[in-house]
Amino acid sequence: MDIGTFSALAEPNRLRIVELLAHGPLTVGEIAERLNLRQPQASKHLRVLLDARLVTVHADANRRNYALQMEPLQEMDAWLNNYRRMWNERFDNLDQYLQELQSKSQQ
């Protein structure tokens, strides 16, 4: 698991940018406006997200369109696979417990 992904998402404004870009690509100005950020800060946060490969840029004349990139999120998803087994086990235990309760109540 690449820690850069966690670091990038560990900042509130950057997480909001990611969630904003989930609905489609946006320019720096649009992002700054919707999140009430000043333009330089928006650019700087986007730079960090870019370095973390969470976004890509495409120049369109004056504007730069930033788009969300799925790979780091997929890597997070793959990392979580190691743990899903565990919380399913816990759920299974609870499920088993509830079933035992029910069968007792039927006796």
Next chain:
Amino acid sequence: MDIGTFSALAEPNRLRIVELLAHGPLTVGEIAERLNLRQPQASKHLRVLLDARLVTVHADANRRNYALQMEPLQEMDAWLNNYRRMWNERFDNLDQYLQELQSKSQQ
């Protein structure tokens, strides 16, 4: 999505602690030993993980047993749900593209 989870995991040693605890609860000394950390640093990292609710402690006399907690990871998993749809779409597009290629080659 609670940013505290990302912040906690954005530190290499803490991520290693989490991955270590995936195999079962450990004491501070065991963690410090296996990760080549000094005891105070191990305690401090565990404090951060505790505040982020990623671990729980159970005192056993002198020792403290730290155990992994699944809830924050489940929350990450739920957050990723918003994005799984997208990378599946991309995969579907690729899949569709490959199928088109194949049907063309059969003509």
Next chain:
DNA sequence: ATGGAATATTCCTGTCAAGGAATATTAAGA
């Protein structure tokens, strides 16, 4: 109660990251 093991906390220091303000860069249009 005393000593030692296991753990937590404190203090200090250096590094890094974030926001503000100003400035540089780049491209389009008059």
Next chain:
DNA sequence: TCTTAATATTCCTTGACAGGAATATTCCAT
């Protein structure tokens, strides 16, 4: 070419955080 819009970068200051060293705390055994 000059202006303006959109964006990036730099410099500065401040706050957070990590490691090192030392110390405090807590519990057990003698």
